[in-house]
Amino acid sequence: MTFNFAMQAIDQVINSAAKTYYMSAGAVNVPIVFRGPNGAAAGVAAQHSQCFASWYGHVPGLKVVSPWSSEDAKGLLKAAVRDDNPVVVLENEIMYGQQFDMSDEAMSKDFVLPIGQAKIEKEGSHITLVGHSLAVGKCMEAAKALESEGISCEVVNLRSIRPLDFNTIRESVMKTNHLVTVEGGWPSFGVGAEVIARIMESDAFDHLDAPIVRVSGADIPMPYAQSLENAALPQIINVVNSVKRTLNLQVNNS
Numbered sequence: 001m002t003f004n005f006a007m008q009a010i011d012q013v014i015n016s017a018a019k020t021y022y023m024s025a026g027a028v029n030v031p032i033v034f035r036g037p038n039g040a041a042a043g044v045a046a047q048h049s050q051c052f053a054s055w056y057g058h059v060p061g062l063k064v065v066s067p068w069s070s071e072d073a074k075g076l077l078k079a080a081v082r083d084d085n086p087v088v089v090l091e092n093e094i095m096y097g098q099q100f101d102m103s104d105e106a107m108s109k110d111f112v113l114p115i116g117q118a119k120i121e122k123e124g125s126h127i128t129l130v131g132h133s134l135a136v137g138k139c140m141e142a143a144k145a146l147e148s149e150g151i152s153c154e155v156v157n158l159r160s161i162r163p164l165d166f167n168t169i170r171e172s173v174m175k176t177n178h179l180v181t182v183e184g185g186w187p188s189f190g191v192g193a194e195v196i197a198r199i200m201e202s203d204a205f206d207h208l209d210a211p212i213v214r215v216s217g218a219d220i221p222m223p224y225a226q227s228l229e230n231a232a233l234p235q236i237i238n239v240v241n242s243v244k245r246t247l248n249l250q251v252n253n254s
Contacts, residue, residue: 003038003090004048017086018061029084035077038066038090039133039184040233046221049229051185053132054194056088057161063087063115064161068136070100072159075113083115090161092134118165120172124154127178127243130169130195132158135182135234142239151243161191169195170204177209180242182234187216213242 006013017030040049056064063085067073073091080087105111121136122143129139136157143153154172158165173179179199181192192214199205199212218232241251 001036002048002093003036003052004050006034006036006052013056013062013086013088014059018059021085022061030086031084032086033077033080033089034086035080035089036091037093037096039092039094040217040222040229041093043224043226043229044222045224049222051090051183051217053090053161053183053185054190056090057164057191057194059162061086062162064090065115065159066090066132066161067159068095068121068133068157070102071106071111072113072119072157074102074106075111076115076159078112079115082112087115090133094134098137113159116160116163116165118159118168119157120154120168121157122153122155124152124176126152126176127180127246128154128156128169128172128176129180129182129239129243130156130158130172130192131182132161132191133184135184138234138236138239139182141236142243145236145240146243151247151249153243158191164194164198166195166198166202170199170202173199173204174207177207178246179208179212180215180239180246181212182215182239184217184233186219187214188219190214190216192216210246210248213246215239215242 020028020030039051065076067076080089131139139155181195183192196212215234215238244251
């Protein structure tokens, strides 16, 4: 039902599904999909509000996708079912209640999204915001709020954690010269950390005009009290202020 309880089967996912193709020298495919809610929910505390994107993204042999919109959810799940490899589909419980417009193309029965391809949700020129799942929405809202102050944000929806579409991120950073990563999971060894490391190791590093900023959940188990839960999760104001700090602008700490 939820990836919060995936540890009960993690040996089968990591040591069996992810490695069988390699250990059989390519003779045995494992076309299986592991699908369920991932990341912070609301008011369900430490054992039910955690993101495992970096856990599964760490493992060779797995493909890992993390949809945001309805288009993502449909196209990526269909791609996962059609793939000959084990695919982990990390949905978000809060996203189940959100509605998105669907294009005629996305409504087609033949619509499938390629695994490993990010999407530019919003084009911009001043700074790149990179996120996946619920964090994409926070990036979009922050970008909209910053428009009124003349700041143009480019929002990259990762869609796929493994393989990671680094080229899309790289090209965006080389255009905007600034980067903020946003995620709901813990900061240590997270998806944002991986994105930042790859930028630092690439030629995109030479295009940065300021240090990269990472926005994430707090490095603690999720509290139960709503006020503490809100403080432990990245909010839109955190993204807005991080953008301003990166661009060396005045920050509103309210």
